[in-house]
Amino acid sequence: MADTTSAGLTDSITINAGVDDIKSVLLDFESYPDWMGGVEAMEVLKRDKKKRGTQVRYTVDIILRKISYVLSYSYDDKADRIDMGYVEGDLDDCNSYYEFEPLDDDRTEVTYHYDVSYSIPRALMNPVTKRLLKSVDKRVMNSALSDLKKRVERG
Numbered sequence: 001m002a003d004t005t006s007a008g009l010t011d012s013i014t015i016n017a018g019v020d021d022i023k024s025v026l027l028d029f030e031s032y033p034d035w036m037g038g039v040e041a042m043e044v045l046k047r048d049k050k051k052r053g054t055q056v057r058y059t060v061d062i063i064l065r066k067i068s069y070v071l072s073y074s075y076d077d078k079a080d081r082i083d084m085g086y087v088e089g090d091l092d093d094c095n096s097y098y099e100f101e102p103l104d105d106d107r108t109e110v111t112y113h114y115d116v117s118y119s120i121p122r123a124l125m126n127p128v129t130k131r132l133l134k135s136v137d138k139r140v141m142n143s144a145l146s147d148l149k150k151r152v153e154r155g
Contacts, residue, residue: 012111013145017152019080019100019108025152026082026098029053035151037143038062045070055087063139069094092117098144112144 015022025031029042041059048054052075059068069089075082080100086093094116101109 008113008115009141010111010113011141011145012109013149014103015108015110015149015152016106017108018106019102022100022108022110022148022152023082025148027052029056036147038139039143040066048075050075057089067091071096096144110145110148112141114140114144116140 029044032039032042038060039058040061041057043057044053044055045057046053046055052073054073055070056073057068057070059066067090069091070087071084071094072087073082073084080102082098084094084096086095096112096114096116099111099113101111103109
């Protein structure tokens, strides 16, 4: 038997750049291993008519082991939002999004929501495993926002 555990985390950061510059970095999937912590490889499997990735395979080092999964991407340009949904892989489910709120002086507040669930064999689910999973979730949030900010502002 396995227990399913999940994290539903949301955080925001202000980035000194416009929405288009931030989206440009996020849509350059192949560069993620260069700047996003834990990401070892990215592969765009499908693209839309605008050449944006609509299915992307991630290979990620989550401390315990390497995992691979595919996320679908959808783009709501009017709402300045990028949604990600789970397709397949080593997770049970994953739904996330980025939202962008333009501020004054070419700055943008970026909100990232991360909701992932995975099954852990009941025999392995203990306080140490739970702390380790929380550490992984915090690392994902840090990469999704702080690493993004560094990459965008570095240019």
